[in-house]
Amino acid sequence: METTRREFLVGAGAGATIATMSGCSSSAKGGDPAKRYGMVIDLEKCIGCNTCSVACKAENHTPPGVSYMVVMEEEIGEYPYVKRRFVPRPCMQCEQPSCTMVCPTSATYTRDDGVTAIDYDKCIGCRYCITACPYGARSFDFGHDYPTACAGPTDPAAGEVLASRQPAAYAAAPSPEYGENRPRAPGQSPVNNVRKCHFCLHRVERGMLPACASACPGRAIHFGDMNDRESIVYRLRDPEHPDEVVFPNFPNRHVMQLKKETGNDPAVYYLT
Amino acid sequence: MKRLAYIALSILTVVGAYGLWQRATVGLIDTALTNIVTWGLWVALYIYFLGLSAGGFVLSSMVYALKIKQLERVGKLAVLQAFVCVAMGLTMIWIDLGHPLRFFKVFLSPNPTSLLSWESFVYLAYVFVLLGELWLLSGVASAEELPPRRARTLKAFATVGIPIAVGVHWGTGALFAVVKARPEWHTGITPIAFLASAVMSGTALLMVLAAIFDRKDEGHRQCMEFMAKLAAATIVFDLLLLFSEALVVWYGGVEHEVAAFRQLYFGPYWYATWIVHLLLGSLVPLAIFSSSRLRSNYHLLVTGAGLVVLGIVGYRLNIVIPAQVDPPFHEFLGAFHHIRNTKDYFPALMEWLSSAGIVAGGIWMFLIVWSWMNRAPSKTAVSS
Numbered sequence: 235m236e237t238t239r240r241e242f243l244v245g246a247g248a249g250a251t252i253a254t255m256s257g258c259s260s261s262a263k264g265g266d267p268a269k270r271y272g273m274v275i276d277l278e279k280c281i282g283c284n285t286c287s288v289a290c291k292a293e294n295h296t297p298p299g300v301s302y303m304v305v306m307e308e309e310i311g312e313y314p315y316v317k318r319r320f321v322p323r324p325c326m327q328c329e330q331p332s333c334t335m336v337c338p339t340s341a342t343y344t345r346d347d348g349v350t351a352i353d354y355d356k357c358i359g360c361r362y363c364i365t366a367c368p369y370g371a372r373s374f375d376f377g378h379d380y381p382t383a384c385a386g387p388t389d390p391a392a393g394e395v396l397a398s399r400q401p402a403a404y405a406a407a408p409s410p411e412y413g414e415n416r417p418r419a420p421g422q423s424p425v426n427n428v429r430k431c432h433f434c435l436h437r438v439e440r441g442m443l444p445a446c447a448s449a450c451p452g453r454a455i456h457f458g459d460m461n462d463r464e465s466i467v468y469r470l471r472d473p474e475h476p477d478e479v480v481f482p483n484f485p486n487r488h489v490m491q492l493k494k495e496t497g498n499d500p501a502v503y504y505l506t
Numbered sequence: 507m508k509r510l511a512y513i514a515l516s517i518l519t520v521v522g523a524y525g526l527w528q529r530a531t532v533g534l535i536d537t538a539l540t541n542i543v544t545w546g547l548w549v550a551l552y553i554y555f556l557g558l559s560a561g562g563f564v565l566s567s568m569v570y571a572l573k574i575k576q577l578e579r580v581g582k583l584a585v586l587q588a589f590v591c592v593a594m595g596l597t598m599i600w601i602d603l604g605h606p607l608r609f610f611k612v613f614l615s616p617n618p619t620s621l622l623s624w625e626s627f628v629y630l631a632y633v634f635v636l637l638g639e640l641w642l643l644s645g646v647a648s649a650e651e652l653p654p655r656r657a658r659t660l661k662a663f664a665t666v667g668i669p670i671a672v673g674v675h676w677g678t679g680a681l682f683a684v685v686k687a688r689p690e691w692h693t694g695i696t697p698i699a700f701l702a703s704a705v706m707s708g709t710a711l712l713m714v715l716a717a718i719f720d721r722k723d724e725g726h727r728q729c730m731e732f733m734a735k736l737a738a739a740t741i742v743f744d745l746l747l748l749f750s751e752a753l754v755v756w757y758g759g760v761e762h763e764v765a766a767f768r769q770l771y772f773g774p775y776w777y778a779t780w781i782v783h784l785l786l787g788s789l790v791p792l793a794i795f796s797s798s799r800l801r802s803n804y805h806l807l808v809t810g811a812g813l814v815v816l817g818i819v820g821y822r823l824n825i826v827i828p829a830q831v832d833p834p835f836h837e838f839l840g841a842f843h844h845i846r847n848t849k850d851y852f853p854a855l856m857e858w859l860s861s862a863g864i865v866a867g868g869i870w871m872f873l874i875v876w877s878w879m880n881r882a883p884s885k886t887a888v889s890s
Contacts, residue, residue: 287842299541299846306837321837332687338622339611358611359534359604361544362622368687370834374544374604376846377535426533426604493834496686 265347271433272460272501274467275322279454282307282320289449295409298378302431303446325371325431326500333363348501349433354423363428368496377425379405410436515869522863529601529860536856543830543851548602551861553678554822555595560675561708562587570649570664576732579725580716582643586876587712589636594868601860621681628673635667644879675704690766690829699747706740709733710814717808734807738795741788769828778820787817
């Protein structure tokens with residue numbers, strides 16, 4: 235059958251579109267596919283001290299308004315029968331993430347080891363992922379900095395730094411995120427990008443624990459490869475019934491995921 | 507009156523230019539957006555103008571593809587409305603991006619599972635269709651004056667444009683509908699409601715434009731009558747969708763859905779729903795459009811159309827903002843204190859001014875392209 239020029243052009247256009255659309259998702263994602271990083275947080279051990287939040291900030295140099303790890307506090311009951319509950323909330327590193335599905339530029343993606351990462355140079359800052367995340371685990375970096383306090387109370391330059399919106403020494407120090415060591419500068423990524431917890435990949439890849447797990451004084455945060463039998467978070471899971479999960483290292487404990495009904499299947503589990 | 511309008515437009519242009527300059531130089535740090543309400547005025551105006559555009563386009567295609575005679579005299583106006591409004595809408599979302607200069611990455615690195623990614627291509631196709639139609643219609647008073655080949659091309663553009671225009675606003679609604687984290691958006695009705703309100707607001711804006719730019723003869727009155735009836739029908743359909751939605755939420759009683767609706771109807775901005783959207787933007791115009799006695803009063807008719815155009819702003823703000831106010835976890839708000847970790851959002855001055863700048867730019871674009879489209883090349887040919 236003879237192909238007309240118009241048919242050829244239409245076919246070529248459609249082919250190019252499909253190739254572009256499919257090509258973008260098949261790029262190298264990084265991480266070891268044999269691994270599945272996860273966290274098990276023991277709520278009975280959490281004392282709500284926020285050390286994890288502070289450790290995370292110090293590690294990742296997150297600016298004001300951006301906190302990858304937050305501790306949510308809940309008060310249950312009425313006086314005098316009251317109980318406080320603390321729920322540390324990092325990114326859930328979902329098996330079926332809502333954020334990566336909606337990102338228009340594939341800037342946020344799930345690595346082969348299950349960690350959801352962000353390519354800051356691809357992110358256009360549309361914040362669709364923030365609206366889509368059922369856990370509120372994503373923040374936009376509006377460009378705030380810690381100028382005065384971090385420059386020191388006696389530093390005469392502090393006021394000037396605040397006025398010029400230039401980050402002071404502490405804030406300008408490169409963040410080790412994704413091993414990129416980006417210096418912080420106005421208008422430069424990750425400013426005006428969406429940011430999130432990445433299980434401190436730069437530490438994990440060097441054999442260290444994420445900052446939050448490492449700093450927790452109550453040893454409430456357990457981290458590791460859920461596929462590794464030697465790991466504390468080794469997970470047994472029936473492939474036919476992925477909802478049924480057993481952590482052999484935490485026998486006789488009730489295991490839960492936040493907002494299980496969303497179907498996102500978080501890799502962060504809570505022991506209650 | 508005309509002079510006064512130009513003075514107002516000039517003021518809008520100057521303050522708007524300042525707002526846009528501020529946006530370009532300072533960035534999003536000067537907005538009131540937070541990590542809870544992360545989409546604000548700009549996103550609301552983006553869907554507002556896209557709706558006005560898609561509605562205008564549907565009406566223009568009724569003329570050039572479906573040959574509906576009653577609307578023929580406003581066909582050109584409808585195409586230009588569609589073009590200018592899509593330009594304004596896309597500029598709104600462009601300045602909302604954290605890194606606006608990277609917008610092209612949407613085309614270079616698309617994500618097949620992202621509706622926003624697909625929509626970007628739909629918007630691009632839509633702009634091309636509109637540019638084609640504008641070019642075809644320029645220099646002629648009506649499509650009947652076009653040579654047969656050009657008329658056929660116009661019909662093809664208008665026909666192909668229908669699914670694209672539907673895709674523009676249905677798809678924009680679907681962007682919201684697929685977000686399961688926001689129960690108020692996450693319903694199958696959302697994309698349909700976007701379409702209904704697009705036709706409703708687009709028709710109303712076309713009535714206002716026709717009242718300004720069309721010749722005031724008997725044909726004009728008939729055309730306005732036709733559009734008023736169409737607008738009335740879409741208002742009824744839109745109200746029906748809202749009622750269906752409210753009914754399902756009320757009977758369902760699902761906690762987070764009820765919370766979102768409580769925010770919408772009884773939250774701090776209840777007046778945007780009840781007064782701006784429902785009373786002034788829907789019920790009053792519906793009463794005017796559906797009563798032949800009221801409709802016969804021309805000024806009242808145009809006022810009704812203007813009310814729809816303004817009332818829809820409240821509707822759009824109500825779609826975007828209340829759905830985000832309820833955070834994913836209530837305890838999250840108390841976890842740390844910062845101006846970006848709050849559910850209180852009211853647009854900052856820069857957001858208002860830059861939006862005004864885009865509107866002013868849109869009006870200038872409309873005036874310039876309208877005069878270009880209505881140039882009379884035959885006259886120069888005669889004189890030479």
